[in-house]
Amino acid sequence: ELKVEQNPLFLSMQEGKNYTIYCNYSTTSDRLYWYRQDPGKSLESLFVLLSNGAVKQEGRLMASLDTKARLSTLHITAAVHDLSATYFCAVDSNYQLIWGAGTKLIIKP
Amino acid sequence: EAGVVQSPRYKIIEKKQPVAFWCNPISGHNTLYWYLQNLGQGPELLIRYENEEAVDDSQLPKDRFSAERLKGVDSTLKIQPAELGDSAVYLCASSLDSGQYTGELFFGEGSRLTVL
Numbered sequence: 001e002l003k004v005e006q007n008p009l010f011l012s013m014q015e016g017k018n019y020t021i022y023c024n025y026s027t028t029s030d031r032l033y034w035y036r037q038d039p040g041k042s043l044e045s046l047f048v049l050l051s052n053g054a055v056k057q058e059g060r061l062m063a064s065l066d067t068k069a070r071l072s073t074l075h076i077t078a079a080v081h082d083l084s085a086t087y088f089c090a091v092d093s094n095y096q097l098i099w100g101a102g103t104k105l106i107i108k109p
Numbered sequence: 110e111a112g113v114v115q116s117p118r119y120k121i122i123e124k125k126q127p128v129a130f131w132c133n134p135i136s137g138h139n140t141l142y143w144y145l146q147n148l149g150q151g152p153e154l155l156i157r158y159e160n161e162e163a164v165d166d167s168q169l170p171k172d173r174f175s176a177e178r179l180k181g182v183d184s185t186l187k188i189q190p191a192e193l194g195d196s197a198v199y200l201c202a203s204s205l206d207s208g209q210y211t212g213e214l215f216f217g218e219g220s221r222l223t224v225l
Contacts (some may be wrong), residue, residue, distance in 0.1 A: 031210055033213060042216040042218045043200070043202075043216045044216070045214065092210050092211045095165070095209060095210075100151060101150065101151055102149075102151050
């Protein structure tokens with residue numbers, strides 16, 4: 001069975017701190033996506049990772065993909081309140097998009 | 110460029126009533142998806158279209174749900190009759206054809222259904 005596991009599922013942190021969200025998956029794939037969802041809103045594409053070793057950065061967020069370890073990370077640097085949201089990873093494999101359960105991130109001022 | 114457009118944004122109905130949701134994808138995106146999202150969970154695929162053909166409807170509860178994409182552009186998702194458990198957000202998304210890959214999805218704002 002194809003599985004995508006995110007951890008932690010819930011994260012509360014202080015502004016200015018660094019943290020990492022992990023996305024492990026059980027199938028072979030070299031494509032992975034990260035999405036952001038604000039409360040009551042739809043999903044917004046953050047990063048598209050297309051190959052092993054891919055690294056993408058946007059502001060205080062950086063995503064990476066290690067296809068051999070079947071692991072992607074979303075690193076938050078010097079968190080700010082505006083980054084509070086739920087973050088989903090999704091693995092693209094064999095005509096399917098398999099979603100993680102999401103990580104709800106709360107950043108306190 | 111316009112994004113994925115969905116309507117209505119909100120719908121409240123009584124159980125056993127019918128309901129329909131409409132989606133207009135991004136121009137040029139031939140692949141269209143309907144997802145269901147319950148509170149606090151990730152999206153769950155209901156159906157995927159490539160042009161007007163439903164290529165994956167294995168998760169669509171066909172006894173009460175139906176969908177169509179007649180001209181390979183707009184799509185409609187219908188529930189008849191609605192049940193209490195159908196209360197959720199129904200998301201439409203579109204993407205460019207990427208062969209064996211799903212590709213990056215672009216989501217609409219969603220249609221929030223409440224069944225009383």
